[in-house]
Amino acid sequence: MELKKNIYDLLKNIVGESYIFTDEETRNHYGHDETEDYVFPPSVVLKPANAKEISEILKVANEFYIPVTPIGARTGLSGGALCVQKGIGLSMERLNKIIEIDEKNLQVTVEPAVITQVLRETVLEKNLSYPVDPSSQGSCWIGGNVAENAGGARALKYGVTKDYVLNLEVVLPNGEIIWTGANTLKNSTGYNLTQLMVGSEGTLGVITKIVLKLIPANKHNVLLLVPFYKSTQACEAVSAIFRAGIVPSALEFMERDALEWTMRYVDGVSVPIKDKIQAHLLIEVDGNYPEILMQEAEKILEVVENYEIDEVLFADSEEQKNALWKMRRAVGEAVKSNSIYKEEDTVVPRYELPALLNGIKAIGIKYGFQSVCYGHAGDGNLHVNIIKGDLSDEKWNKEVPKGIREIFELTVALKGTLSGEHGIGYVQKNYMDIAFSKSHLELMESIKRVFDANHILNPGKIFPDEEV
Amino acid sequence: MELKKNIYDLLKNIVGESYIFTDEETRNHYGHDETEDYVFPPSVVLKPANAKEISEILKVANEFYIPVTPIGARTGLSGGALCVQKGIGLSMERLNKIIEIDEKNLQVTVEPAVITQVLRETVLEKNLSYPVDPSSQGSCWIGGNVAENAGGARALKYGVTKDYVLNLEVVLPNGEIIWTGANTLKNSTGYNLTQLMVGSEGTLGVITKIVLKLIPANKHNVLLLVPFYKSTQACEAVSAIFRAGIVPSALEFMERDALEWTMRYVDGVSVPIKDKIQAHLLIEVDGNYPEILMQEAEKILEVVENYEIDEVLFADSEEQKNALWKMRRAVGEAVKSNSIYKEEDTVVPRYELPALLNGIKAIGIKYGFQSVCYGHAGDGNLHVNIIKGDLSDEKWNKEVPKGIREIFELTVALKGTLSGEHGIGYVQKNYMDIAFSKSHLELMESIKRVFDANHILNPGKIFPDEEV
Incomplete structure (x- = not known):
């Protein structure tokens, strides 16, 4: 998709000449995240300053049917930020402030491009804890965490991102800016659009402010490593x-x-x-x-x-x-550096873990692939890394996906599901039929259309290819 | 709305002659909950045995545009179970089993008509805790708790109903039966329909099974009463x-x-x-x-x-x-027995409580009404009981609602919202414009239409009169 001159000018007028990019280097830079080796450069990269500019951008995109993909830290593992239909790559990087730490109410209001670890360390200085810590916390952003409903190592005790999101400022595809809820711990006022937005992977709206619940920080911990x-x-x-x-x-x-x-x-x-x-x-x-x-x-x-x-x-x-x-958090990157691989983010009720692990190994033998498994076993979330090693391209592209399908079928049979914390994004979408009936998927797609009638926002994600 | 003979026969064939009622006594009995003194009898009361029968009922209702109001324990305080457009009163009372306590995964699967306290005591026998305890726990049902996203006294530490709902079996208005999610602690697989359903007050689907997270029970507590x-x-x-x-x-x-x-x-x-x-x-x-x-x-x-x-x-x-x-839990009933009253379920960030309380008293003076306030202050949830006392009917019906509007305006100005745990239901719906813009409400209504195109399910709730 080539960007027409008139549209380029409209967008340039919104963000200013310094924040619009069409050069190949920039487009390639913003064209990948941490998902396998995919690169999908957008037609243009925009770096808006605030919700107002994002609103103007979405109005233009909506009028001219231009795909818009919100781009965070590009640390995602499901391809949520890949610009698979080109169009506008909307980098959130300038919305990077911690707006207010509200010590009186144990809340923080933050923009999406704050590094999760920075947020955690900043509130910890006030003896407060934002306890959700994805393994990529040193580089991922809180906005992406909300978009994918990220988890991490402490979820078994403290919950996942969704359990801390009280309220969201969101720019809708028609340009309207809303707050989804209220800054309260309890809320039974209308449909829970906050929780609908969390984990929607940038397909329903662009998140521009996040109000998070904080808790008093615990002071001590004990750590054991047990070899089995x-x-x-x-x-x-x-x-x-x-x-x-x-x-x-x-x-x-x-x-x-x-x-x-x-x-x-x-x-x-x-x-x-x-x-x-x-x-x-x-x-x-x-x-x-x-x-x-x-x-x-x-x-x-x-x-x-x-x-x-x-x-x-x-x-x-x-x-x-x-x-x-440090060692635990580096496992993902270590596996990545070792071989081409595919990572699946399976999750089951925790007692089913042995059955899942045994099943994965049996499926691996059946299809001839090696897998390395690790993850947040306390909440039943097992990352399955399937290693290419010396498999032929033929086998990798034809046979391995059949094995992955069997792994997901096993996961769902064990009352689990496809993704615990990475999201479906681009790479898992064609397995969604395993977890959901056709009409269930259509229900989700109808919700998508309510928010985004012209299907401009992060197209090509979540829903199976044949469904959209 | 009179029930036509052919429709009566269709419904009778689904539930059986023993479980369909059109006599006045039964209709009146199911025509009220605990909300003020409202009585809205349905045209017919049905007591289905299971999700399958509910599915058949909804298919009939959807074909003939008959309103269907799911009815729980009728302990609600927002009128969520009132059959305001008559039609079918769908009593859930026969779906009353604790299906499985899964000690291995710390989960329980339960039908909607289980009394919340019974559920809590039953899992406690296994040293497990379902810690959400609405004041009406001795009589309310878990299904209604999910429908209204009930809170209670322990929410400040343990969260509200939504924080424990992992998965729901729901009958959609078209008769389809789906599970909304998976039985896992983490889930980033498509839109979060589970959380959309929680707190939707029976307007999107009929909940027939609930999978709840449990936690290990705490063994000890200390209780203090501090007079100020x-x-x-x-x-x-x-x-x-x-x-x-x-x-x-x-x-x-x-x-x-x-x-x-x-x-x-x-x-x-x-x-x-x-x-x-x-x-x-x-x-x-x-x-x-x-x-x-x-x-x-x-x-x-x-x-x-x-x-x-x-x-x-x-x-x-x-x-x-x-x-x-016992004393604390009886406050609501005590106030009710004292005078005709209206109860508002305000919620603000907890530090704003003094401002809210002062504002409520000032508004009371302005409009000449007395209020009695109590509630779950730890999460900023204040129940405001406005007492009729010796106010004239004229003043009660004309002036007091203006005062309530001002209370809600104050609540929203303090970054709170209309309802912390009772839901909007019938009695708060005409204040929704205070919390949400017109287009925001339209977004919610569009979601309603995705689930319920013919608007059969619990009509006359949540949305302001002029909006629907």
Whole structure:
């Protein structure tokens, strides 16, 4: 799609000459996120200053049927920010302020392009916590977190992004600017458009301000790394810990390969892994009372000692804790650097994890692919990385998708679903029929049309190709 | 609306002769809930056995444009279950089973007509908690809680109904039965229809099964009753307690009148109230470690001692705790038994409570009405009871609604909204323009049409009269 001169001029008049780009380098730069090796450059990149300018841009786009794809930090793993139908790449980067930390009401109002970790650290200075911490928190933005309903390692205790979003300022495709709700903890006033917007992957509106709930920060935590001789026993232990009455603040699962590859990839992190160890659980409890945390850690030890484990590592300094977390957060990138791969973001009720893991391995054998699994086992969210390795392109493009389909079918059969925290975006959309009936998908598409009659906003996402 | 013979026969064939009623007594019985003194009998009462029958009923209703109002326990305070356009009153009472307590995944699957307290007590036997406890928990049903997104006294720490709903089985107005999501803690798979359905007050679909998240139950709690000489200082203390880093499990505010009327109304509850005491805070902390709770209670004492308070009552036995909670839960009924009244369910960010309370009293003086305020101050949710007393009918019907409008305008100006936990239903709908622009309301109405093109489901609710 080539941009016509008259439209270029209209857009330039809105954002100003310094914030409109059509050169190839810029378009390529904004044409990819972290999803496999896809590149879909937009026809033009715009960097608006505020909601008002975004409103004007959407009015033009709506009049001339130009696709608009909101672009955040481009750390997404489902291709939500890829400009698959070209058009306008709408970079949110200039909306990057923490507008107000409201200590009196434990809330923060923030623009979308604030790095999640920066937000977390800034509110922590006031002893407040925004506890949602995606593994990419050092580079992802809060706006993208809201758009994809991001989770992270602490979701099992603290919930996901949606559980903290109280209110959103949104620019609708017709240019109107609304607040979806109110800045209150309770709200039974009309339909919950706030929660409809969270996780809608930029297809219903452009988020320009976010009001988040904060909680008092916990002061202490204890971190354990437990090596298991059998992966499925590690998965079984996850559910057993909860049944012992403990809600850990993190409970992460890593297969042996994930850990070994990461140690090769990340400097300064090293954990001795004995022969025959198949998986590790990284377990954290947090709170304000160290003596209670030690009691809880001991209870956890009692639970995991029912399984075949090796010696448990207690992280006994902040440095060691940081190193372990750094390692865990780097798994995704380590896998990526190792081989071409596809990542699926499966989620099931947590007790079903062993069944899911066994099923994935069996499917891998059937279709001849290797997989590396890791993720937020405490909430049943397993990232399945399917490795190309030395598979032929033929096999990779024809056979592997059949295996992925079987993995998702298994996930849904276990009362889980396709994506726990990455979103459907571009790369999972053609599996949506596994989770939803045709009429259910049509219901979602009708909601899409209510917001975006001309289908300009982030087209080519969420809905299967044949459906739109 | 008279029911035609052919339609009666169609409906009778679906539910069976024992479960269709057109006699006046039954219609009147199902024609009211707890909202003021409204009675709107349906033309026919149906008591279907399951989702399949409800699906057949909705197909008939959709074909012949017959209004259908889902009816729960009829404990609602916004008129959500009133059959304001007659038609079918769809009593959910036979869908009353706890289907499965899934201890392995900390979930429960339940039908809508289970009493909330029964659900809570049943899962507690397994040391699990469903922590949402509306004041009417002894009689309300979980289905109505989901439909209205009910809150209650523990919402400040544990959240409201929406925070526990993982998945819903819903019969759509066209008769189709869908599950809205998956039984997982994380879900980024398409639009969040689960959360759109929660709080939609029976206008988008009929909820027939509910999957709720459970949490490990806390074993201990401490309860304090703090008398304040000034109501606004009681409100100020609410925010100060949170700022001291404590998240109480309940933080209830009661004006003097609320407490005095309740003591007259409820047997076996008596608290000495000194002259000049204007309000009380009922404060609870809970957890698993009694020594920690005592530390937190002491911190709370330090905070409230900064205000003009009288002697604090520590509830030192289960009996005393139960008596205090019984008293608190009876305030609504006590006010109701005292006079004709209107109840508004205002909610603001919690720090704004003193401003809200002062504003309400000033508006009362302006329009000449008395109000009694109480509620879940910890989450900024104040129930405003406007007392008819000896006001003339003329004043009650003409002037008081102007005052209510001003109260809601104040609420919205303070970044709050109309309803925290009761829903909009029938009695608040004509104030919706205060919270939402015309086009915002139109957006909600368009969503309504996506689900319910013929507008059969619970018509006359949520949307202002002129809008529909």
